[in-house]
Structure formats: structure tokens, C-alpha cells
Amino acid sequence: MARRIAARPATSASASERVTDWGGLEHATVAATARPASEDELVGLVRAAADRGERLSLRGCGHSAGGQSFATGATMLDVRGLDRVLDVDPAARTARVQGGATWAALTPLLEPHRLGPTTKQEFEGFTLGGTVAANAHGKSIDHGPIGSAVRELRLLKADGEVVTLSRERDAELFHAVTGGYGLLGAVLDVELDLVEDRAVENSDLVALEADALAEDYVARVQSDRERMPLCYGFLDVRCERGFYVAYTYVEDRRERDLSELKRHEPAPALFNMLMRAQRHSAAVRRGALRLVRAGARGHDVTLRSRRLLLWDEAPSGLEGSLLQKYVVPAGRFASFLGRAREILRRHGDALPILTPHFRFVPGGDDALLSFAGEDGVCFILSHLTRNGDARWRRAFEAATGELLDACIEEGGSHYLTFDATASRDQLLRAYPQWDEFVALKRRHDPAELFTSSFWERYAG
Numbered sequence: 001m002a003r004r005i006a007a008r009p010a011t012s013a014s015a016s017e018r019v020t021d022w023g024g025l026e027h028a029t030v031a032a033t034a035r036p037a038s039e040d041e042l043v044g045l046v047r048a049a050a051d052r053g054e055r056l057s058l059r060g061c062g063h064s065a066g067g068q069s070f071a072t073g074a075t076m077l078d079v080r081g082l083d084r085v086l087d088v089d090p091a092a093r094t095a096r097v098q099g100g101a102t103w104a105a106l107t108p109l110l111e112p113h114r115l116g117p118t119t120k121q122e123f124e125g126f127t128l129g130g131t132v133a134a135n136a137h138g139k140s141i142d143h144g145p146i147g148s149a150v151r152e153l154r155l156l157k158a159d160g161e162v163v164t165l166s167r168e169r170d171a172e173l174f175h176a177v178t179g180g181y182g183l184l185g186a187v188l189d190v191e192l193d194l195v196e197d198r199a200v201e202n203s204d205l206v207a208l209e210a211d212a213l214a215e216d217y218v219a220r221v222q223s224d225r226e227r228m229p230l231c232y233g234f235l236d237v238r239c240e241r242g243f244y245v246a247y248t249y250v251e252d253r254r255e256r257d258l259s260e261l262k263r264h265e266p267a268p269a270l271f272n273m274l275m276r277a278q279r280h281s282a283a284v285r286r287g288a289l290r291l292v293r294a295g296a297r298g299h300d301v302t303l304r305s306r307r308l309l310l311w312d313e314a315p316s317g318l319e320g321s322l323l324q325k326y327v328v329p330a331g332r333f334a335s336f337l338g339r340a341r342e343i344l345r346r347h348g349d350a351l352p353i354l355t356p357h358f359r360f361v362p363g364g365d366d367a368l369l370s371f372a373g374e375d376g377v378c379f380i381l382s383h384l385t386r387n388g389d390a391r392w393r394r395a396f397e398a399a400t401g402e403l404l405d406a407c408i409e410e411g412g413s414h415y416l417t418f419d420a421t422a423s424r425d426q427l428l429r430a431y432p433q434w435d436e437f438v439a440l441k442r443r444h445d446p447a448e449l450f451t452s453s454f455w456e457r458y459a460g
Contacts, residue, residue, distance in 0.1 A: 019070050023322030024387050025420045026067035028453055030057070030076045037081040039098075039188055045077060046186070046449070047160040055451045058182035060100065060130030065322055066419040067453025068134075068181045074451055079129060079186060085109055086189060093194040094151060099129025099187040104312065107305070111258055116197035116305030118143035124312045129187040134417045135179030135367050137378070138308045141221050142229045143195070144362040144372050147178035153190040158445035162188060167366075176440050179367040181416070183441050183450050199250040199261060200229060201301045207243035207293065210235060210341065214334035217244050218377065221360040222330065224248075229304050232359040236289040239341040239356060243289075245296045247307055263307060264300035268315040275317030275354075279384050282349045292355050321354065322383045322420075324400055327361055328412030333377040339406040340379060343399055350395040354382040368437055371413045378415070379407075397421050404430070419454070427458050434458070 013034045020027045031054070036042040049056050057076050059069035070076050082100035089095070090113040097106055103117075104124035110116055119138035121131065130136075132153065137145040152166035155177055165174035177184050208216060213233065221231050224246075233244030274291065277284045300307070328336045344351065356379065363374035381403075386392035400421045404414050413430035414422065428434055438459055442448070448455075 019076065021065055021067065021069055022063045023065040023383075023385055023418070023420065024320070025065060025322065025385070026070075026453055028067065028070045028072040028074075030070050031073055033076045033078055035078045035081055039082060042077065042079065042082065042186060042188070043156055043160060043162070045075075046156055046158070049075065050158060050160060050447070050449050053447070054449075056449055057452050058129075058133070058186055058450065060127030060133075061102070061125055063126060063130070064134065064181070064417045064454075066416065067457070068417070069452065071451045071453050071456060077186070080127060082129075082188065088113070088115075090115060093196075094191055095194060096189055096191045097128045098189045099132075100127050102127055103131075110194065110305070111197065111303065114197045114255070114303075115194040116303065117146070117192060117308075118149040118195055119146055120305070120308055122308070122310040123314045124309065125314070128190055128192075129182075132178055132187055132190055133180060133182045135365070135369070135371075136417075137361055137372065137415075139230050139232050139359050140304075140308060141231050141360040141362060142225050145179075145365050145367070146192075147175075147367045148365060149193045150178060151191040151193055153177065154188040155184065156186040156188050158185060158447065158449040172440065173444065175366055176368040176437055179369045179371075179416075180437070180441075181452065181454060183452065183455055184444055185450060197303050197305045198253070199256060199301055200247040200304050200307055201250050202245050202296070202299065203228075203248040204246040205243055205293075205296060206246075207241070209241050210239050210337060211334055213242050213244065214337050214377075217358070217360075218330045218333055220244070220246065222375065225362075230307055232357065234289060234292050235337075235356040235358070237285050237344070237353055237355065239337060239344060241289070242356075243293055243296070244358075247300075247304075249304075250301060258303075261302045261306065263302045263309065264298055265311055266295050268311060268317075271315050272317035275315075275321075278354060279320070279352070282352070285352060285354070288355050320385050322385050323418045324381045324383065324403070325415035325418060326379045326403060326407040326412060327371050327376045327415060328379070328407055328410045330360070330375045330377050332410040332412070333358075333379070336379065336406060336410045336412065339410075340403055343402045343406065347395050347399045350391060351399050352384040352386075352392075354384065356381055368433055368440075369416065369431055370433075371415055371431075376412065401426070416454075424458055424460060435460075 235242035
């Protein structure tokens with residue numbers, strides 16, 4: 001189904017400016033930034049740009065790190081003005097939300113019904129359109145990336161048409177939009193499947209040497225997913241030892257008041273102090289796992305959806321950090337971890353990182369650019385960036401390239417949202433379906449109206 005919407009001028013726009021994204025590695029001078037306040041205005045901007053032969057990039061909260069939300073000379077469309085929750089249907093367990101709305105807008109409408117998303121990122125400020133465009137995954141081990149929960153969406157295409165997509169309606173385009181980073185059009189709104197939001201508690205903490213930990217972790221998550229919706233772990237910066245924590249459903253299913261289910265979390269001010277210390281001291285970084293483990297020991301009873309979060313908002317201490325994520329088949333996690341340990345050891349303190357993190361990613365993701373076709377484990381590094389430091393940049397690029405090669409050789413792939421350094425050859429080896437995505441993009445958007453620095457780097 002397709003329809004056209006009458007165009008109106010955007011209410012807010014700014015002139016050419018230099019922009020960046022999370023981590024600050026990618027930059028571009030955009031022609032302008034436009035901030036449509038309604039669907040009509042967004043459609044008008046897209047149709048006018050197409051008529052003039054201009055280029056557009058789509059941006060939500062800008063948390064990607066590989067230039068996915070801007071391009072030099074293009075107009076950047078900040079879609080956060082499309083911020084409405086359109087419908088919540090408790091009986092059907094669905095919600096329909098505009099693409100610029102954030103989890104923070106949706107969560108208060110779900111919790112009274114004890115409903116929550118299948119998964120989500122660790123902060124509430126992400127837009128739903130960006131979440132779908134990145135096919136975001138979270139800490140849940142019972143549900144995979146968010147694309148699996150998308151029932152249908154409405155897409156504004158490069159030709160100005162608005163189409164409704166689902167697994168039954170133009171499935172090829174639907175599967176490409178999920179994890180397609182806004183290159184096929186703007187997600188106007190999305191209908192998500194929801195799940196029961198039960199109380200969970202941290203029931204177990206297992207600490208072991210790294211190799212034994214990896215084996216034990218995979219065995220645990222593959223044997224207990226129905227009772228244990230969250231299970232994730234941490235390693236010391238040398239990847240020699242670590243722990244994982246398991247959250248199981250509270251057996252007493254009486255309905256608790258939401259005020260009784262507050263999430264246990266470290267105070268942001270204390271976290272920011274620790275971040276500052278880690279930025280300047282290798283010794284503090286090496287000892288940080290003990291603090292993380294101590295913080296995980298307290299008894300925590302909260303909603304499943306609340307435990308998917310770290311904080312509602314990202315603390316300021318995370319500024320200047322850059323994630324890199326490597327997803328390998330679950331059975332290859334121990335092997336990959338051993339290789340990662342050697343790579344990080346070679347680069348040493350020239351590559352400052354925070355406590356590495358790992359989490360299970362259920363398979364079965366049906367996005368075209370899927371990173372979770374089978375059960376996997378995501379190994380997450382958080383780099384303390386030193387932009388302007390040539391020695392750090394060389395170490396970062398070298399180590400990231402080596403880690404990605406190891407990941408691919410183990411049958412895995414990197415998470416494209418944070419990709420800032422992969423070669424096109426590495427991309428094609430990690431995502432052999434990339435050329436199929438490029439062909440689909442050029443069929444639906446032959447003038448390449450929707451673009452980004454990420455697209456320009458890899459389109460070929």
C-alpha cells in the first residue's frame with residue numbers, strides 16, 4: 001500500500017555546520033540541519049530534496065559511530081520532532097510509535113500494564129526509528145535483536161511515497177529496512193510486539209578464569225533461557241578473568257507496586273569519578289573489574305525491562321568512549337576470546353579500554369544485514385578515545401582490524417552501528433549479503449537521495 005501526504009515546509013532548520021557522532025571519530029560538514037515537527041513536514045522535505053537533486057541523511061539521537069547519520073554536503077534530518085506514541089494495545093500486546101519517539105516516551109505507558117519490549121538498548125534516550133534502523137540488541141537472552149519484534153512499519157521512501165511494510169507485505173524491503181541505517185527511507189512509525197514484564201532478581205554470580213568462564217557462560221545461557229531472561233558478564237581489561245551475573249524470574253508472581261521494583265544501579269556521580277580515574281590511570285583500569293563485581297553483588301529485584309537498562313540517561317562520564325562489538329557463534333566464543341586477549345596484550349596501554357563486557361545474542365534474526373542468524377555471544381569493548389593523538393589512532397585502527405579479522409575467521413561479524421574502521425573487504429566477509437543490500441538500495445533509491453558517510457565508504 002502506498003500513499004502521498006501533502007507537503008508543508010519544515011518549522012525549524014539551521015545553516016551548514018560541522019557535525020560528529022558518538023565517539024567523535026567521524027565528522028562531516030552538512031549543508032543544513034532540518035528538524036521537521038510532523039510527518040507532513042518530513043514528507044515535504046524529502047519530496048522537495050528529490051525534486052532539487054539534493055541528498056539527505058537521517059538522524060535520531062546520533063549514537064552511531066560510523067557516520068551513519070550524516071554526510072558531507074547533505075542535509076541532516078533530525079527526526080526527533082516525530083515523537084508521539086500513537087497506540088498501546090495491552091490486549092494485543094503491541095505498541096505503535098513514531099520514529100522520532102524515544103523509549104522514555106513509551107516506557108511509562110507500558111509499565112502500568114506490566115508490558116515491556118522484547119529488548120532495548122541500555123538507555124531510554126534512543127529513538128524507535130533509530131533502534132529499528134540499527135536493529136539494536138540488548139542484554140535479553142530470551143529475545144534477539146529488535147527487528148524480530150517489529151510487526152510492521154511505515155516507510156517514507158525516496159520517491160515521496162509512504163508504504164506499509166511487514167513480513168507479509170513487501171517482505172524484501174521490510175527485512176532490508178531493519179538494520180538498514182536509514183538508507184532506504186525514514187521510518188515514520190513502527191508497530192512492536194510486547195512481552196509480559198515480570199519481576200526478575202539477580203540469582204547467581206559466577207567468577208572464573210576467562211577461558212573457563214566463556215565455556216561455562218555459553219552452557220548456562222543455552223540451558224536456562226525460559227527461567228533466566230538476562231545473563232551477562234564482564235572481564236578484566238587483560239581478558240584473563242571475569243564473572244557473569246544471572247537474572248531469573250521471581251517465582252512469587254504477585255503484582256508488586258512499581259515503587260518496589262526500582263533498579264539497582266551505581267550513582268552516576270560515582271561512575272563519572274571512576275571514569276575520570278580510568279581515563280588517566282592504567283592501574284585503575286586494571287583494577288576496575290573488582291568494583292564492577294562488588295556492584296553486582298547486591299540483591300536486585302526489578303522489572304525485566306528496567307534491568308535491560310544501565311541508567312535512564314547516559315552519564316556524562318561516558319562521553320569520549322567508543323564501543324566496538326564483535327558477535328561470534330556461541331560455540332566459538334572461547335576461541336575468539338583467547339585471540340582477543342592476545343591482540344589486546346600486544347597493544348597494551350597504548351589502547352586504553354574500560355572493563356570488557358559480553359552478552360548472549362539469540363539467533364534467528366531475519367534482517368537482510370543480520371548479525372545474529374545463529375546463537376552468538378557479543379564481545380564488547382569500550383575504548384577511551386584520544387582524538388587528535390596519532391599514536392592512539394594507529395593503535396585503535398590496528399587492534400580493531402585484527403579483532404575483526406579474528407571475529408570473521410571464527411564465523412562472526414561486527415555490529416555495524418559502531419563500525420568506523422573496517423575495510424570494504426572486511427565488510428563483505430562479515431556481511432556477504434552487503435552487495436544484495438546495495439542492489440536493493442539502488443533499485444528503490446536510484447538517485448541515492450538518502451546517504452551517509454557510512455554508505456559512501458562502503459557502497460562500492
